[in-house]
Amino acid sequence: MSDSRDVVDLCARLIRFDTTNRGNGDSEGEREAAEFVAGVLEGAGVEARILESAPRRANVVARVPGEDPSLPALLVQGHLDVVPADASDWTVDPFSAELRDGCLWGRGAVDMKDFCAMVLSVVSDLAATGRRPRRDLVLAFVADEEDQGAYGAHWLTDRHPELFEGCTAAISESGGYTYHVRAADGRPVRLYPVGTAERGTAHLRLTARGRAGHGSRRNDENAVVRLVDTLHALAAHRWPVVLTPAVRAFLQRTGEELGVEVDLDDVDGTLARLGAAAPLAESTVRNSTTPTMLQAGYKVNVIPGDATGLVDTRVLPGTEQALLEQVDALLGPGVEREFVTYQPAVQAPVDSPWFDAMAGALRAEDPEAVVVPYCMGGGTDAKAFAPLGIDCFGFAPLWLPEGFPYRALAHGVDERVPVEGLRFGARVLDRLLVSS
Incomplete structure (x- = not known):
């Protein structure tokens, strides 16, 4: 990509929007964050729609035309809301987006404003370099994932299923991140789990x-x-x-x-x-x-x-x-x-061209990546999109250094994401979205 620094700035700006979702309809709302997202997309020449399911509960949907309209479209979806953060427990203000120790700190840094920033960065770079993806990309930045999705993905698929027409596969949280382990002989191994269920x-x-x-x-x-x-x-x-x-x-x-x-x-x-x-x-x-x-x-x-x-x-x-x-x-x-x-539970094919494409994009940036399918223990907005006949994958690529407590930081105190991890993820995502 021409300027991978953009992804860090985009993520910081998204974090600074307080989109706290306390559940049961008690939310700060996603409206300002949604307007920002729509503005970035419009700046890249992509028409974006803001759809409110209730006052301030805003969703953004856009379609990026591909070179071959006969190919099935890929849905790229992420959520703009975050869980609450008690500032008294944190080292930094949870919505300050402070850069410290090579990381960008703030609520949503890994769940999942990092991925939203990567998507915006790739789309902006496509416009700047005059490139187009191989197939149509449908982008959805949704509300309310941190509760039950009633104001977000489920509302969209119930009320506006036509927005996702032609989509046969989707990517979102949670997978494609570095997971450091050791082989039986002590050799370091970098696993990259991709969610297929x-x-x-x-x-x-x-x-x-x-x-x-x-x-x-x-x-x-x-x-x-x-x-x-x-x-x-x-x-x-x-x-x-x-x-x-x-x-x-x-x-x-x-x-x-x-x-x-x-x-x-x-x-x-x-x-x-x-x-x-x-x-x-x-x-x-x-x-x-x-x-x-x-x-x-x-x-x-x-x-x-x-x-x-x-x-x-x-x-x-x-x-x-x-x-x-x-x-x-x-x-x-x-x-x-x-x-x-x-x-209901969600399943996508373990062996498929999409899984192969994700593995290839990761290995292009990390030649020693070992990409494996896995089943997520919790739930995501895939549960809203799968009934539309869309195969949903957990793929939000991110490079993480050994010892980084990634899985503990989502919903945890002092949530943060490595700056180099963001840049790596944007490069991987660029490869997948442009070429697949």
Whole structure:
């Protein structure tokens, strides 16, 4: 690219917009950030539309024409909102975008204003150099990913699906970043995991009902006890191993590269042998049911008639029915369940021309890159776009130095991104978007 410094400035300017999303509709809003994005695109000769799903909840959608309109379009999507940041916990002001120690600091630096800046940088460079991508690019900078997407990606796909017509593949968070590990012989290996799947989200509300009464008296129908017993059963349940194509391929290819034995009949043993690479897969070999919130009672000497709890449930592709049947079997007497959120799992082909193109773009900038597919344990806006028939990949390329706590910084304190990592990511993205 002609001037990779632009990506650092663009990322800093995006970070300085406070787009905090506290959830449940409580948000600072994305409007100013969206106007900035639209302005950069318009400056590059790309017509951009700002669509508000509610006051200040702004989304930006644009289409960059490619050289061959007969080719399917690629969707490039990222979110403009960020999770809250308590400034008293941070070394710097979370929205200052301060440059320090070779990094750009601020909320959203790795989740995911860095990727949004890379996209803007590439599009600006295309205009400056008179280049065009091989195929149409549909760009979406959306609101509300850090909650449920009701004001962002899900709203767009429900209300304006025509904006994504012709898109057959998409890239967004979270993949394509450097993950340093060691082979069995001690050799350093740079993995670059590319997301080809993600677990589904099935957040549950459990309601236990019982008999209200005085706290000093025996009560065999205590709603609090019923709820706690059920939550303990869910938390303690050992879910069976289910190897999806993405996880199977990750284990096999990573194990081969690291020179360790891979036994798919003993996945836990295989994970142990993978060492530092194991965290990329250990949360996605099983479903999970994790209690996270409790609410019951109003006075210490009163047994309430009901109690509620929320359970963060994550579901591997193809296992939804079996998981819910097992959950129902673990519910205690007087306990009912209902969905708070249900978004199915997402899967894209592990072996595809798109995966090969992403691997090639990474290896062009890092010849020793080992690119492997993996399944994301959490969820992204891919859940909104996949039902449109779009294969969604986690690919937001970023170079990271060894020891950099990347996975801990998303939503964490002192979030920051290496400046050289941004420049690397912009170069990789340029290769993918122009040539693929």
